[in-house]
Every structure is written in structure tokens, then in C-alpha cells.
Amino acid sequence: MSTATASAALPVAEDDRPSIWERLRIGRIVANLALLLIVAIWTFPTVGLLVSSVRDADQLAISGWWTSLTSSTTPGAGRLASSSDQIEEDGIYVITGDIFESAGNLTLSAVGTTSRDPGAFGVGEAVPMNQGGELVVDETGAYRWTSDTPFEHTNTPRIYYVASEPPVFTLDNYYRVLTSAGVGQSFLNSLTVAIPATVIPILIAAFAAYALAWMRFPGRGILVAVIVGLLVVPLQTSLIPILRLYNGIAVNFDGQAQGYLGVWLAHTAFGLPLAIFLLRNYMVGLPREIMESARMDGATHFQIFTTMVLPLSFPALASFAIFQFLWVWNDLLVALIFLGSQNDQMVLTGRLVNLLGSRGNNWELLTAGAFISMIVPLIVFFSLQRYFVRGLLAGSVKGG
């Protein structure tokens, strides 16, 4: 638009000032609410997982996590004492006791004589019993069973109740999942895979990236194009040939086809295209003058690289390291194929999939296990988000 129309529109805008403010304010409220809604939807699932992982397993099984701060209502059953415990008070036969027996902080709300209807009678109401007499309970679970005639039952009759329990939070789930479910071992396995698989590619990629950025040689353009192409080659095309290769080596050298070395090397190779791409893009942007003056002073490429380029490239190295670590830690497919699914070698992701299959309804274990698998990436992510975002931008915007 021309400046003429702009300046012509200006006075009108001045006149309209209140209404524009009005409009802005409404727009602002809508924007706030819309974003708030999206953020709520996006975080809700994770919050649910987190809350559930510290809830008592029994409570988790019967009530949604969003009710975790309120008391949960559970049906249950207890036993009454037999006739041998009766005492006679003023011609009335009485049995007293506690329905809950084992101490607990339950609050009784109703009782019943059948499992089908455990809430038939309220607290303080007289419950007619099959064995004769009437039963009265209070909120603490204490009961008083009275009859005009002596009790004769020899068993301990069942009584059904509905009780509410205050919220119970516990770290038991974590303890159980780390020990008995094998998540602890898997955590170490994931670390064992991730540390070398993150570090090894960095140096290899840095040298290659320097060559592609600052050295002149025939075929450089083609190599860069190949790296860009390899960025998107699906992992799936590599799986079968590499597995066959590993199997062949294992047969010839009488070793194991699956193992940590194979996974480290595979992850190194799969991470290299991105590493070289990110680092080359970064190194190309380093000031040419510094390099050239260093060359003038007689520094070799090797010296320039190790003393100047490598330290200067730290942000790009950090970006890639974070990427590679997250991707290796979160990987399922490569570990599944090259490390195997034996119990002692399973990484966290594989273990979680197994738990989903075998303990699919034990949500206290699944949620705790999932959170353990998430904690390391979340720490890395939130503490190093700056580098992560920078790498993301460098890695993708380039294509446009």
C-alpha cells in the first residue's frame, strides 16, 4: 500500500481509538483463552500420568486420577465375630467389634449383608441379620450387634460395606516398577546404549563437516547432496541388510549378532547425516577472515580445525548431542532389532512395550515406568531447550 493511504487512514484511526482499544481487549481475552485451552489439552495427558504414578495402586484402579485429591469410595467386606464373643448386658446379648479389623483410615458410609448391595443400610441404621438380632455400625467401623436371644452362629459372618478413603500418595509404584518389573535394569541398559551412541558420532561428523565446509576438492557438491538425501532415507531400508551383515559376522567369528557394539555403531551411522548437515551449516557461517589469516600464518587445516573451528562450533555440537541423545534414548526399533528383546538387554522403551502387553491393566506400574523413561529426556530438554530449538531451526529451515 502507498504511504498516501497510510497517512490518510491515520486520523481515522485516532478518532476510532476507544473502539480499537475495545476490540483489542476482546481480541486479547479470546487469544488468552484459546491458548490456555490448547495448553490445558496438551499438558493434561502428561499431568494425568504423573499424578497416577504416585497414587495408591488400589485407589488408582477404581477412580480416575482427576479425583485423586478427593476421598475415593471403595466397596469392601469384613467379618463379624462369632457367638463365642457375645456378652450379656441387662438381658440383651451383644457382640461388638470393628468391621475394618486391620487399622486403616477408612470412613464407613454404608453397610449391607449381600455383596450385591453393600450400601443397603446407612450408618446408625439397624441392619436385620440372618443370624438373628440387629447390627448397628458407626463411621469408624465399630459395630454393635444386639439380640434378645443368645447368638448361636459359630462362623464369622461376612458383612459388606462402602467406605471412603482419603487420598493416598506413595512412591511404592516406583519402587516396585524399578525392582520387580525390571525397569531399573532397563534404565541402565538405556544409558549404556545412549552414552557412546551420542558421543562417538560427534568427532567423526565434525571432521567431515569441516572438510565439506572449508576444504576445496572435487566431488564436494555431490557429497553434500548425498548427505542431504541420506537425511530422509528411512531407517527401514537399513534394517534387514545390516541384520544380515551382523549375522554373517557373528557366524564367521563365532560371536553374538546382537549386542551393544552393534547398536552403538548403528546409532552412530544413523545419526551421522544430521550431524554432518548441522555442523557443516554452522561451520560455513564462521567468519572466513579468521580462517584465512590463520592459513596465512602457516596453520594447517588440522590445526585450524582443532584449535579454532571445534571450540567455535560448540553450540552446534551441543545441539546435535542433545538431538542424538534424545533420539537414541527414545528409540525402540534399532534397539529391538540390534540389541534384542532378552530380559537383561531390553532398553526402557522395549520394557514399556512389554509391560503394556503383560501388565496392561496395572496402571500404577505403567505410569511409573513411563515416567521413569521420560525423566531423563525431560531434564535434558528443559535444561538445554535453547540448544535444542537452535538445532531444530538449523536442521529444518535450511531446506526452505
Add this chain to the structure above:
Amino acid sequence: MFEQVLNAILAVVVALAAAGAYFWGSNWLLDKFLHSDNGMSPHVSVRRDRLRTGIRPWLFLLPALLFLSIYLVYPVFETVRLSLYNRNGSVFLGLSNYFWAFGDAHFRQSLLNNFFWLLIVPAMSTAIGLIIAVLADRLWWGNIAKSLIFMPMAISFVGASVIWRFIYAYRGPDQPQIGVLNAIVTGMGLPPQNWITMVPLNSFLLMVILIWIQTGFAMVILSAALRGIPEETLEAARLDGANEVQIFFTIMIPQITGTLIVVWTTITIVVLKVFDIVFAMTNGEFQTQVLANLMYSWMFRSGDFGRGSTVAVIILLAVLPIMIWNIRNASREQGAR
């Protein structure tokens, strides 16, 4: 138990030492055996200089090229070759694996599902990511919001699957529902549903997981692109009386079209390779199969490397147009430099 972590750290040290020794050593050897000094005849010295500068880049590149050729380039050709053979690569079958694939109901199902994944996930992630980017850039707490929405990017597909399996959890109608979705449904007086088994809704519920993860990615990239739009452009439009909606459609969108395409294609690649989510949620049952999971199941459960390779080649073919487009863009950029 902790021994293996120590071993891993030892492996790091060994690997770094080996790489360092290689790079340093090879450069040293190059300089020693092809050195040139003033005592030499100019003819020899020039030839040696040229040889040295010719060889050195390849010393820098050698380890990377070895890894890339063995693990990525050679397997592409090998996979194509294996797809023409029987289950263990011993009998040449020509194209019959491909004919089998397109006649197979599971394969066609996977292809169709992948098609819907491709149609929906990149579009939804990009659209929602763009909306969030536009909203967040105007609000003081926008960065916090972005951080929270970005967070799923950090966790694994498997972890995300557990999170969403919990949301879709199903109990019988007479039990209390602990899954959020069923709690909402029963709260409205409707019977609870076993979502994971409901065709075709279940595929979409799996897509939701990937959208949940990828939206943060789209948001970050698009937010950066939006910030790149010159403030004067926006200011001029405002002075011309354009409202925010008009500015969004006539100025912002055209300015970031390139970035939108990049985000779209990047997510498309992720979708084509999607494996973990389907593997963890349904393992391809209830008609949710996708190509990557189908490949895994032919490869491992059936041990048929020929058919597994065939499926891998199909995935590669689907990626190919994007790969070519990327390479052309990168070459053009390099030419411009």
C-alpha cells in the same frame, strides 16, 4: 549392574581415543611423507603440495564415509535386491513379492492407513502449530505456553503411547472409568467404549498421539519464521486498516509459505516411518496396521526378509519425492553461495 555403564563410558573413551589417533596420526603421516620445503626442487615441491591438499579432505571424511556407506547407502541397494528374492535371499523371484504385496489384504490396509496418516497428521500438526505460534507471540506468557506444548517432543513415542493408552483406557460399563475419554463419555450418559478396537476411529486415535507430539515441532519452526517477518510490513498493513485476521491470511501466510512446506514435509517423513506408536498401541491389530509395522512383522515375526524388504522399498519410494526436492533445494542454495 552398574558395571555395564562403566563399560559404556570406557567404550566412549576408547572410541574417542581411536578417532583422535586416526585423525591426528593420518594427518601427521601425510605431512611427514609428503612434506615440502625450500630444499626441494620447485617441481617436486609443487607436486607434493598439490597431492597433500588433494588427499587431506579425504582423510577428514573417511570415517564418516565408511559409516554412511556401510549403514545407509549399501543397504538401500541391498534392500532393493533382497526384495526380488525369497524369504532368505536364496531364490530369485523377480517382481513376485510386489505382486504378492498388492494382492495382500494386510498390505493394502497398511497402505490405506498410511495414506490417511499422511493426509491428517502433517496437516493437523502444522495448522495447530501455526495457530499456537501466532497466539503465543502476542501474549506475555507465550514462552511458557510454547515450552509446555513443545514438551512432548522430548519424550519417546512409546512413552506417549502409554500416556494415551491411559486416556483411552476402558472398563466394563458397571465399573468406574479411569480413562479420561470414557469418563467424559459416561459423564454424558453414554455407554463406555473400547476405543482401541473401534474401526476406523482407532486409527485416528493413534494419529492424535503423533499430532500431540509433532505440533510442538511445527510451532517452534513457524514461530521463528513469523518473527522473521519485518515489523514494518505488519505495521503498514495495520495502518491501512487491515484487521488481524486479514493480516494473518494476506501477509503472514504468504511470507512463511516456504517454512510451512518444510514443516509439512518433515512431519510427512516422520509419519512415513511411524512404527513405535502402532507397535505399542495395537501392534497393527483392529485394522490399524501401517507399513513400518508391517515390515517389522514380516521381518521378525515371519522371518521373511524378501517380503520385509519389499515393504521397506515401498516406504523408500514414498520418501523419494521429498528426498529429491530437498536435494534440489540444497544444491540451489549452495550454487547461490
